[in-house]
Amino acid sequence: MDVKRPLYASDGARTPIARLGAFVLLAVVGLASVGSYLFTTDVVEHVRHVAPVNAQAILATCAALDVPVAPPHDFAERTTSDRFVEGTKATLIKNATIWTGNDDGKEIVNADIFIDKGIIKFVGKSSKHWFTGESGEVTAFNTFDAAGGWVTPGIVDLHSHIGVGASPHLNGASDTNSRHGITQPWLRALDGLNTHDMSFALSISGGVTTSLVLPGSANSIGGQGFPIKLRTTAERSPFSKLLEPWFTYNGSGIKPVHPPRWRYLKQACGENPSRVYGNTRMDNIYAMRVAYNEARKVKEAQDAYCVKAQSGQWAELGEFPESLQWEMLVDVLRGRVKVNTHCYEATDLDGLVRLSNEFKFQIEAFHHAHETYLVPEVLKKAYGKPPASALFATHARFKREAYRGSEFAPKILHENGLRVIMKSDHPVLDSRFLVFEAQQAHYYGLPWNVALSAVTTTPANALGLDHRIGYVRKGYDADIVLWDVHPLSIPAAPKQVFIDGIPQLAHPHLAKSKAEHLQKLPQPPNFDEEAKKAVEWEGLPPLHPKQSWKGTVKFVQVGTLWTGPGLQAKTLSPGPSTVIVRGGRVLCTGTGCSDFQGDSEVEATVDLAGGALAPSLISYGSTLGLQEIPPELTTGDGIAPDALRGPIPAILGGDGTLIRAVDGLQFGGRDALLAYISGVGTAITGPVHAGVIGGLSTAFALGAPSKLSKGAVKQRVVALHASISKGGPVSISTQIALLRRLLHGDGPGDAGKHFKSAGNGEIPLVIDVQGADEIATLLELKEEVETELGSTIKLSIAGATEAHLLAKELAAAGVGVLITRPRPFPSQWSQQRLLPGHPLSAHSAVDELLAHNVTVGLGEGDKALARNARFNLAWIYHEAGGRLSKEDTVSLGSSNIAALLGAEYDATDLVAYHGGDIFDFTAKAVGTVSSSRGVVDIF
Ligand SMILES: *[C@@H]1O[C@H](CO)[C@@H](O)[C@H](O)[C@H]1NC(C)=O
Ligand SMILES: *[C@@H]1O[C@H](CO)[C@@H](O)[C@H](O)[C@H]1NC(C)=O
Ligand SMILES: *[C@@H]1O[C@H](CO)[C@@H](O)[C@H](O)[C@H]1NC(C)=O
Numbered sequence: 001m002d003v004k005r006p007l008y009a010s011d012g013a014r015t016p017i018a019r020l021g022a023f024v025l026l027a028v029v030g031l032a033s034v035g036s037y038l039f040t041t042d043v044v045e046h047v048r049h050v051a052p053v054n055a056q057a058i059l060a061t062c063a064a065l066d067v068p069v070a071p072p073h074d075f076a077e078r079t080t081s082d083r084f085v086e087g088t089k090a091t092l093i094k095n096a097t098i099w100t101g102n103d104d105g106k107e108i109v110n111a112d113i114f115i116d117k118g119i120i121k122f123v124g125k126s127s128k129h130w131f132t133g134e135s136g137e138v139t140a141f142n143t144f145d146a147a148g149g150w151v152t153p154g155i156v157d158l159h160s161h162i163g164v165g166a167s168p169h170l171n172g173a174s175d176t177n178s179r180h181g182i183t184q185p186w187l188r189a190l191d192g193l194n195t196h197d198m199s200f201a202l203s204i205s206g207g208v209t210t211s212l213v214l215p216g217s218a219n220s221i222g223g224q225g226f227p228i229k230l231r232t233t234a235e236r237s238p239f240s241k242l243l244e245p246w247f248t249y250n251g252s253g254i255k256p257v258h259p260p261r262w263r264y265l266k267q268a269c270g271e272n273p274s275r276v277y278g279n280t281r282m283d284n285i286y287a288m289r290v291a292y293n294e295a296r297k298v299k300e301a302q303d304a305y306c307v308k309a310q311s312g313q314w315a316e317l318g319e320f321p322e323s324l325q326w327e328m329l330v331d332v333l334r335g336r337v338k339v340n341t342h343c344y345e346a347t348d349l350d351g352l353v354r355l356s357n358e359f360k361f362q363i364e365a366f367h368h369a370h371e372t373y374l375v376p377e378v379l380k381k382a383y384g385k386p387p388a389s390a391l392f393a394t395h396a397r398f399k400r401e402a403y404r405g406s407e408f409a410p411k412i413l414h415e416n417g418l419r420v421i422m423k424s425d426h427p428v429l430d431s432r433f434l435v436f437e438a439q440q441a442h443y444y445g446l447p448w449n450v451a452l453s454a455v456t457t458t459p460a461n462a463l464g465l466d467h468r469i470g471y472v473r474k475g476y477d478a479d480i481v482l483w484d485v486h487p488l489s490i491p492a493a494p495k496q497v498f499i500d501g502i503p504q505l506a507h508p509h510l511a512k513s514k515a516e517h518l519q520k521l522p523q524p525p526n527f528d529e530e531a532k533k534a535v536e537w538e539g540l541p542p543l544h545p546k547q548s549w550k551g552t553v554k555f556v557q558v559g560t561l562w563t564g565p566g567l568q569a570k571t572l573s574p575g576p577s578t579v580i581v582r583g584g585r586v587l588c589t590g591t592g593c594s595d596f597q598g599d600s601e602v603e604a605t606v607d608l609a610g611g612a613l614a615p616s617l618i619s620y621g622s623t624l625g626l627q628e629i630p631p632e633l634t635t636g637d638g639i640a641p642d643a644l645r646g647p648i649p650a651i652l653g654g655d656g657t658l659i660r661a662v663d664g665l666q667f668g669g670r671d672a673l674l675a676y677i678s679g680v681g682t683a684i685t686g687p688v689h690a691g692v693i694g695g696l697s698t699a700f701a702l703g704a705p706s707k708l709s710k711g712a713v714k715q716r717v718v719a720l721h722a723s724i725s726k727g728g729p730v731s732i733s734t735q736i737a738l739l740r741r742l743l744h745g746d747g748p749g750d751a752g753k754h755f756k757s758a759g760n761g762e763i764p765l766v767i768d769v770q771g772a773d774e775i776a777t778l779l780e781l782k783e784e785v786e787t788e789l790g791s792t793i794k795l796s797i798a799g800a801t802e803a804h805l806l807a808k809e810l811a812a813a814g815v816g817v818l819i820t821r822p823r824p825f826p827s828q829w830s831q832q833r834l835l836p837g838h839p840l841s842a843h844s845a846v847d848e849l850l851a852h853n854v855t856v857g858l859g860e861g862d863k864a865l866a867r868n869a870r871f872n873l874a875w876i877y878h879e880a881g882g883r884l885s886k887e888d889t890v891s892l893g894s895s896n897i898a899a900l901l902g903a904e905y906d907a908t909d910l911v912a913y914h915g916g917d918i919f920d921f922t923a924k925a926v927g928t929v930s931s932s933r934g935v936v937d938i939f
Contacts, residue, residue, distance in 0.1 A: 154209025404539025656749015
């Protein structure tokens with residue numbers, strides 16, 4: 001224990017308490033020397049009773065130890081925000097429909113809002129006194145007519161690595177994780193906060209105004225987090241972004257008039273710290289116990305010291321015990337820190353709850369928390385109040401401890417009286433779309449008021465900052481979002497975002513028209529049964545269809561029937577009507593069924609309540625069918641060899657080896673089945689690979705029970721795949737050289753043969769590539785090979801974040817684009833020139849490509865998110881504001897994908913939606929009609 005002098009404390013970096021002492025001493029006694037005892041008498045035997053010169057400072061230090069964290073008592077009366085930027089004009093927002101956050105998130109008021117000096121000055125019906133000062137002067141202000149539109153407080157993200165894991169990712173700005181120790185409470189995310197992260201502007205454009213920036217999860221105790229406002233500051237410094245920083249972070253003391261502010265700690269349990277340090281869970285928790293024990297010793301030494309000081313026993317008291325290393329955890333033990341703990345499963349949650357009781361500290365929130373919904377009683381046993389759960393909506397199964405994650409977790413936790421927060425873990429999920437997480441949580445059963453609170457008031461409360469953010473209330477920070485539609489409607493995008501009263505969008509682009517019904521709160525379907533089963537089955541409820549009918553099935557109350565091959569959505573008339581299906585094929589529809597004689601053969605009748613039979617979607621771009629838990633190699637197919645990284649054994653075919661995805665296919669995976677019961681019938685997957693040569697993809701039915709069942713493998717070989725990527729072991733030009741040789745027919749073995757066919761235009765070629773420069777080179781290469789061979793290469797590019805920059809050239813070359821991240825993000829350098837869409841650009845990349853007649857498919861690169869296909873399409877559809885028909889939008893996620901990959905497409909594969917059409921939030925997929933498999937599956 002190093003309670004006396006921290007190893008590397010210099011004068012310039014005195015510990016916080018020493019600084020506090022200095023502050024009070026300077027103020028009270030007016031002496032410049034700290035910590036040296038100047039006695040007022042030299043009578044040694046009286047020393048014990050004689051107070052040292054800095055006695056006042058010591059006593060103040062001791063008294064300050066027990067001051068609880070709180071805003072200043074007069075905070076509510078502030079007239080100017082500490083973050084106010086001089087020169088910011090006041091704004092009157094007129095005629096807004098305001099979700100205030102009050103009344104448990106249930107209050108909605110139609111009112112005006114006046115913001116000035118960085119603060120919400122008034123909410124209500126505007127009147128002259130709002131703008132007139134005491135001496136009669138009138139404040140100049142801008143007016144913003146919300147025209148009845150939705151307004152919420154700024155979105156608050158409780159878990160972000162924005163700035164510390166800056167985007168695009170570059171090794172030189174990767175400051176999320178220190179690998180120098182398992183417990184490092186002394187590290188500060190602030191010290192790695194990069195103000196040039198490209199995603200600040202992107203996240204603001206999604207309505208995010210405040211984020212808690214946390215260190216990563218590579219350590220059991222990773223360090224200190226910081227709430228920031230996302231806006232750019234005039235000073236351009238990380239520090240100027242901080243919201244209510246702990247006073248001593250920049251050298252000020254805790255002044256007697258200011259109670260202390262909150263501090264934030266990041267801890268992690270489970271796999272991540274284990275992975276880095278080769279630890280087991282036992283090692284991790286023991287390391288935390290050791291750290292807390294060190295802190296406890298310091299705290300007890302301080303308390304004992306203060307008992308003596310306060311009772312006048314000054315003799316040999318020495319210096320106030322402090323530790324630069326453990327002071328943060330001492331503050332945790334003193335209840336001055338919001339402890340945020342990354343923790344997934346029951347084992348770890350239980351361990352942390354025991355730790356909290358052993359050392360008596362409160363855990364504010366469990367993050368990721370994929371199993372908290374299974375153990376609500378464990379959370380209630382935590383020291384102090386039960387921790388909140390900071391969750392993803394549907395992002396799960398990316399590692400073993402996330403395997404039991406459920407889309408119903410928010411609903412179940414809320415029903416257990418526990419706090420629910422939706423978080424991004426930015427850039428893991430792009431915080432720009434944090435409100436999409438709330439939309440999904442709402443869809444899967446979280447009440448609307450709680451869903452909106454989960455990204456505003458609840459995280460503001462978990463930050464201890466709900467005295468100023470998280471609500472639209474008089475006296476609160478002027479962090480306000482004006483939305484184009486209801487914030488829980490899928491396409492919701494900000495029309496304007498205010499942070500500290502400053503408008504953040506200089507030239508917001510808005511959709512020309514978003515449907516009127518999107519202004520209303522969406523009415524999601526009922527998932528009570530599914531949620532119950534999720535708990536009963538400990539997170540692994542069976543997902544296979546409940547029934548499979550091979551005979552005749554009657555759908556009644558069908559509102560819309562989509563028919564192929566042109567994918568026409570046909571509204572059945574008169575009114576909702578009947579569709580009869582036999583052997584997975586539509587037999588008759590509407591009035592055509594009036595002569596139907598076979599009622600006795602009808603095996604099942606399914607009421608769709610005005611819903612639809614709509615095209616089954618195709619998923620492309622993820623590892624569906626080849627991976628289950630990606631880091632767990634025993635759960636999937638593994639990775640194809642790469643000839644550029646090392647020789648491939650001759651027995652395999654050497655460098656000419658070519659892998660077929662169909663040989664590694666597995667059925668019944670959870671993400672595959674979740675996609676299936678969400679309306680995605682087919683996936684096309686290429687081999688998982690790290691090199692240029694990808695192998696041959698395969699198309700398969702996600703709902704099939706096994707590879708050998710009828711129609712399970714739809715097409716054994718679909719297309720030939722390759723990847724061009726930066727940052728790998730070989731240069732881009734080397735990768736192009738390889739492709740050139742192969743396409744000319746100069747490659748060996750199976751790979752040589754297939755690339756030769758691709759060069760001759762006999763088999764479709766799909767190349768993963770992101771940047772416009774690489775795409776341009778591929779277009780040149782295509783032309784070069786075609787000229788020499790007299791062929792037309794069937795080329796598509798996938799990923800293709802910057803493809804819109806070459807829309808014209810792609811169209812001229814007849815090259816299609818498979819987008820695999822529907823909502824673009826600059827993860828890599830070669831994705832920086834992305835087209836963000838509303839409100840930052842008038843068009844999305846999909847729009848731009850379509851406008852140039854490029855064939856576009858909308859895929860999904862993350863297998864856990866393949867289930868969101870119809871939500872992504874709905875978003876594209878509404879964003880296009882009338883430029884795209886419903887039919888063309890559905891083609892993006894079905895027939896276009898098939899066309900680009902050269903896969904057969906069966907427009908008679910349908911999904912039955914209850915209560916709405918394919919893009920509606922009211923709709924729930926309840927079954928499929930598959931002619932290729934000859935069945936009707938009921939989920
Ligand atoms: C608010 O906006 C709506 C929609 O434009 C309009 O119908 C209504 O009259 C406006 N109310 C006021 C008070 O301006
Ligand atoms: C430290 O930060 C506070 C705001 O939190 C500010 O009032 C004070 O002036 C700052 N001090 C220095 C030395 O920058
Ligand atoms: C796209 O195709 C349509 C229909 O064939 C045509 O009218 C339009 O001019 C084309 N647009 C471009 C940019 O080539």
